[in-house]
Amino acid sequence: MDSIRVKRLKKGYGRGLPPAVDIREGFSVSEGELFGIIGPDGAGKTTLFRLLTTLISPDEGDAVVQGLDIIRDYRKLRTIIGYMPGRFSLYPDLSVRENLDFFASVFGTSIKENYHLIEDIYCRLEPFADRKAGNLSGGMKQKLALCCTLIHSPEVLFLDEPTTGVDPSSRREFWETLARLRRTGMTIVVSTAYMDEANRCDRVAMMRSGRFLKVDTPSDIVAGFDRRLLAVRSDEMFRLLQDLRSMEEVVKCYTFGDTHHVVLKENAACAPDEIGHRLTGKYGHTGVQVREQAATLEDCYMNLDD
Amino acid sequence: MSEDNVIEVEHLTKKFGNFTAVDDISFEVHRGEIFGFLGANGAGKTTAMKMLTGLSFPTSGKGRVAGYDIWTQSELIKKNIGYMSQKFSLYSDLTVKDNIEIFGGIYGMERHAVRRRAVELMDRLGFIAEKNEKVRDLPQGWKQKLAFLVAIIHNPGIVFLDEPTGGVDPAARRQFWELIYDVVDSGITAFVTTHYMDEAEYCNRISMMVDGRMDALDSPSALKRKFGASSVAEVFDILARGAKRSE
Ligand SMILES: Nc1ncnc2c1ncn2[C@@H]1O[C@H](COP(=O)(O)OP(=O)(O)OP(=O)(O)O)[C@@H](O)[C@H]1O
Ligand SMILES: [Mg+2]
Numbered sequence: 200m201d202s203i204r205v206k207r208l209k210k211g212y213g214r215g216l217p218p219a220v221d222i223r224e225g226f227s228v229s230e231g232e233l234f235g236i237i238g239p240d241g242a243g244k245t246t247l248f249r250l251l252t253t254l255i256s257p258d259e260g261d262a263v264v265q266g267l268d269i270i271r272d273y274r275k276l277r278t279i280i281g282y283m284p285g286r287f288s289l290y291p292d293l294s295v296r297e298n299l300d301f302f303a304s305v306f307g308t309s310i311k312e313n314y315h316l317i318e319d320i321y322c323r324l325e326p327f328a329d330r331k332a333g334n335l336s337g338g339m340k341q342k343l344a345l346c347c348t349l350i351h352s353p354e355v356l357f358l359d360e361p362t363t364g365v366d367p368s369s370r371r372e373f374w375e376t377l378a379r380l381r382r383t384g385m386t387i388v389v390s391t392a393y394m395d396e397a398n399r400c401d402r403v404a405m406m407r408s409g410r411f412l413k414v415d416t417p418s419d420i421v422a423g424f425d426r427r428l429l430a431v432r433s434d435e436m437f438r439l440l441q442d443l444r445s446m447e448e449v450v451k452c453y454t455f456g457d458t459h460h461v462v463l464k465e466n467a468a469c470a471p472d473e474i475g476h477r478l479t480g481k482y483g484h485t486g487v488q489v490r491e492q493a494a495t496l497e498d499c500y501m502n503l504d505d
Numbered sequence: 506m507s508e509d510n511v512i513e514v515e516h517l518t519k520k521f522g523n524f525t526a527v528d529d530i531s532f533e534v535h536r537g538e539i540f541g542f543l544g545a546n547g548a549g550k551t552t553a554m555k556m557l558t559g560l561s562f563p564t565s566g567k568g569r570v571a572g573y574d575i576w577t578q579s580e581l582i583k584k585n586i587g588y589m590s591q592k593f594s595l596y597s598d599l600t601v602k603d604n605i606e607i608f609g610g611i612y613g614m615e616r617h618a619v620r621r622r623a624v625e626l627m628d629r630l631g632f633i634a635e636k637n638e639k640v641r642d643l644p645q646g647w648k649q650k651l652a653f654l655v656a657i658i659h660n661p662g663i664v665f666l667d668e669p670t671g672g673v674d675p676a677a678r679r680q681f682w683e684l685i686y687d688v689v690d691s692g693i694t695a696f697v698t699t700h701y702m703d704e705a706e707y708c709n710r711i712s713m714m715v716d717g718r719m720d721a722l723d724s725p726s727a728l729k730r731k732f733g734a735s736s737v738a739e740v741f742d743i744l745a746r747g748a749k750r751s752e
Contacts, residue, residue, distance in 0.1 A: 237674070238674065239644075239646070239674045239676060239677060240644040240645040240646050240673070240674065240677065241644040241645075285672065327547075334521070335547070336546050336547040336548075336551060337546070337551070337591050337592075337668065337671075338545075338546025338547065338700070339546050339547050342546070360672050363671050363672035364546075364591070364668060364671050364672075364700065365546060365700065366544070366545040366546045366700050366741075366745065367700060367702055367738055367741055367742070367745075368545060368741070368742055368745045368746055369545070369546060370700075392672055392673060392674050392675070392678075393701075394675060436707075437686045437690075440683075453679050454679055454682060454683075454703075454707065455703065456702070456703035456706045456736070456737075457706045457725070457726075457736075497675055500674075500675050500676070501675060501676060501679075
C-alpha cells in the first residue's frame with residue numbers, strides 16, 4: 200500500500216526565482232518505508248516537507264498522504280502526521296518534561312500512553328527532565344524535539360534534517376529508533392546531510408533544483424557508479440589535494456576523512472602505483488599510499504552533477 | 506605563556522548550580538594548528554568555548570587566550586579572536602557588504618581597513634558577485650561562509666568555530682574545510698567543534714570531552730593507534746560510551 204502518492208507538485212516563492220519544488224515525474228512511498236531525501240541547500244527539501252505536511256499549498260499538482268488529500272483534507276491529515284522541521288520550536292522557558300507534556304496534550308494524549316515510542320531517546324534526557332529547554336546543549340534540543348514529534352504516535356513521520364548537531368553515537372541510536380518505528384508500520388520520510396544515514400534508508404531520493412534526479416535503493420545507487428576511484432594519502436594532505444587536481448587523468452578530487460578520493464577520467468589507464476610514483480618523484484610527497492577504492496553513497500553524491 | 510601557544514588553560518571549570526558542565530580541563534592550543542574540539546552532546550564544548558572567547562567567566566581555573574587573561578582581559582580577548590557561534594547571526598535584511606562593514610566596525614577597525622580586508626576576503630571566499638545581495642536570499646551554505654568571513658575580518662590570531670558545518674551537505678562541507686585550510690595557511694589558528702568524524706581527520710590535533718572532562722588529546726593518527734581503532738569515529742565511541750563498546 201502507498202502511504203504517500205505524489206503525481207506532480209510545483210511550488211514557487213515568486214520574486215522571479217525558479218520554483219522551489221517542481222516534481223513532474225511523481226513518486227510514491229509505501230507504508231512502513233523509510234524514505235530518505237538528500238540534496239544541497241536550496242534543493243527544495245524543506246518546501247517539499249511543508250507541502251506534504253499541509254503547511255503550505257502547491258501552485259500546481261496534488262498529493263495524497265494516508266489516503267488524505269493535502270489540500271482538501273488538511274485538518275484530518277495534520278492529526279495523523281508528525282513533522283519535525285529543521286528549526287523545531289521548543290519553549291525555552293519550559294522544562295524538558297513540560298515541553299513534552301505540552302506537545303502530548305495538544306494532541307490529546309499523554310507521555311505515559313506513548314512512552315514506549317520515545318523511550319530510547321528520552322532516557323538520555325531524563326536526568327535533565329527539570330532543566331529549562333533553553334539551557335540544553337544543541338544536540339539535546341534535537342533529541343527533545345524528536346520526542347515531541349513522536350509523542351502522539353503519528354502514522355507518517357516527516358523529519359527535516361533531524362540529526363543536525365547530534366553526536367555520532369546518539370545518531371546511531373536515533374537511527375536504531377527509526378528502524379524500530381518503521382517495523383511498527385510507521386512511514387518515515389527523512390532528509391539528511393549524512394550519507395551514512397542515507398545508507399540506512401530503504402530508498403533515497405537525490406534532490407536538486409526542486410526535482411528528484413534519482414530515486415533508488417542505496418545499494419543500486421552505489422552499484423550504478425561507473426567511474427574508477429582511487430584513495431590517496433600522503434604526509435601533506437592539503438598540498439596533495441591541489442597536486443592531485445593538477446594531474447591530467449584526474450576528473451575530480453575531494454577530501455574523504457583520512458584519504459582523498461580521486462575520480463579518474465574514463466579512459467585513464469594509469470595504475471595506482473604509477474600515480475604513487477609521480478607523487479613521490481615529481482611532486483616530492485612522502486608517506487604516499489594509493490589504492491583502488493570502491494564507491495560509497497557519498498562518492499555518488501559528490502559526482503551527481505557530472 | 507609560551508610563544509607557540511595561542512591558548513593555555515589550567516583546571517578550567519564551570520558550574521551551573523551544582524551541575525559541573527566543564528570539569529577541570531587543562532590543555533594548550535599551538536599557534537597555526539587546526540584544533541578539533543570533539544565530544545558528545547552536552548559534554549561541555551560550547552560552555553568551554555564561551556569561557557575561552559571571553560563571553561562567560563569560569564567558576565574556577567585560569568587561562569590565557571591570544572595573550573590575554575580570561576579573568577581580567579575578556580574585553581581584549583573578544584577583540585582579538587574570531588568567533589562563529591553554533592547559532593550564528595547575521596543581519597539578514599542587510600547586504601553581504603553591509604554585514605562585513607558592520608562587523609568590521611564592531612571590532613573597531615578603521616573604515617578603509619575594513620574595505621580593503623573585505624575585498625580580499627570576498628575574493629578569497631568567492632563572494633564578489635553576491636556582495637550586494639541581501640543575506641536572507643543566500644543559501645544556507647553561503648551564509649555559513651559569510652559568517653566565517655566576518656569572524657576573521659579583523660585578522661585575529663585564532664578563530665573559534667562552533668559546529669560550522671552542521672546541516673551542510675557533503676559537497677558544501679568540503680568547500681568549507683578548504684576555506685579553513687586556506688585561512689590557517691594565512692596564519693590564523695582554528696579551534697573547531699564538529700560532529701562529523703571525517704572532519705576530525707582534517708585536524709592537526711583533536712581533543713575529546715566526556716561529561717565535562719577532557720579524556721583524550723592527540724593527533725588523529727596517534728589516537729587511533731592508542732585505542733586500536735581504525736577511525737576517529739571508533740575512538741569517539743570508545744570514549745563517549747565508556748571503555749565498553751555498546752553495540
Ligand atoms: N545556562 C545553563 N544553565 C544550566 N545548564 C547549562 C547552561 N548552559 C549549558 N548547560 C548544560 O551544560 C552542559 C554542557 O552544555 P554545552 O552546550 O556546553 O554542550 P556541548 O558540548 O556544546 O553539546 P552539543 O554538542 O550538543 O552542542 C549541558 O548539560 C547543558 O544542558
Ligand atoms: Mg555545543
